[in-house]
Amino acid sequence: RKEVEQDPGPFNVPEGATVAFNCTYSNSASQSFFWYRQDCRKEPKLLMSVYSSGNEDGRFTAQLNRASQYISLLIRDSKLSDSATYLCVVTFDAGNMLTFGGGTRLMVKP
Amino acid sequence: DVKVTQSSRYLVKRTGEKVFLECVQDMDHENMFWYRQDPGLGLRLIYFSYDVKMKEKGDIPEGYSVSREKKERFSLILESASTNQTSMYLCASKTLQRARRGTQYFGPGTRLTVL
Numbered sequence: 001r002k003e004v005e006q007d008p009g010p011f012n013v014p015e016g017a018t019v020a021f022n023c024t025y026s027n028s029a030s031q032s033f034f035w036y037r038q039d040c041r042k043e044p045k046l047l048m049s050v051y052s053s054g055n056e057d058g059r060f061t062a063q064l065n066r067a068s069q070y071i072s073l074l075i076r077d078s079k080l081s082d083s084a085t086y087l088c089v090v091t092f093d094a095g096n097m098l099t100f101g102g103g104t105r106l107m108v109k110p
Numbered sequence: 111d112v113k114v115t116q117s118s119r120y121l122v123k124r125t126g127e128k129v130f131l132e133c134v135q136d137m138d139h140e141n142m143f144w145y146r147q148d149p150g151l152g153l154r155l156i157y158f159s160y161d162v163k164m165k166e167k168g169d170i171p172e173g174y175s176v177s178r179e180k181k182e183r184f185s186l187i188l189e190s191a192s193t194n195q196t197s198m199y200l201c202a203s204k205t206l207q208r209a210r211r212g213t214q215y216f217g218p219g220t221r222l223t224v225l
Contacts, residue, residue, distance in 0.1 A: 008150070032212055034212040042218070042219075043200060043216035043217060043218055043219055044153070044200075044214075044216050045216070046212065046213050046214070049212050087152075087153070089212070091212065097155075097158070098204075098212070098214055100152055100153040101152065102150070102151070102152035103152055
């Protein structure tokens with residue numbers, strides 16, 4: 001079983017739609033959680049951190065459920081430019097090592 | 111802005127050749143990493159380094175070695191390239207500062223093809 005699991009997708013949604021991704025992690029001792037974004041043929045970049053209380057950045061909302069060991073990313077009012085692969089990231093130690101999920105591909109259509 | 115550069119964007123090598131992939135970061139980061147990324151398998155950690163001359167095996171170190179002689183430079187070496195090492199190779203660096211522990215900066219990647 002992978003330590004961090006994501007539905008690979010693709011999620012095909014129309015512009016303006018709301019879309020949500022989930023990610024599950026297996027290690028209950030996991031400490032920190034993040035979402036990264038990777039555009040086609042580009043390197044991954046940090047999108048946002050995920051806090052226990054949840055956090056919001058514009059159209060993006062990230063939430064953590066420690067009891068069920070999953071994190072989520074909600075994108076409202078999808079834009080064409082949101083098309084990318086979204087990587088779930090978990091740290092199990094003091095934060096030196098990041099464990100990446102396989103990514104969920106999102107395609108926003110006109 | 112942090113900048114992580116990799117020596118080549120595209121590389122084509124023959125089976126058995128020795129291959130060097132170079133990575134340089136300009137932010138004095140302590141940690142550096144080498145990953146490979148393959149469709150359906152995601153990012154897999156090959157090796158990482160906490161400091162100069164220090165290295166640790168990641169999840170898939172077989173067939174690879176690394177070198178970190180200077181803090182800003184982390185090299186990945188394929189001693190004898192094989193076709194199953196055809197992949198996208200991504201270098202990354204990261205500070206030990208607690209406030210930024212989730213931020214890992216990646217280079218643009220090297221797409222290596224082994225014929």
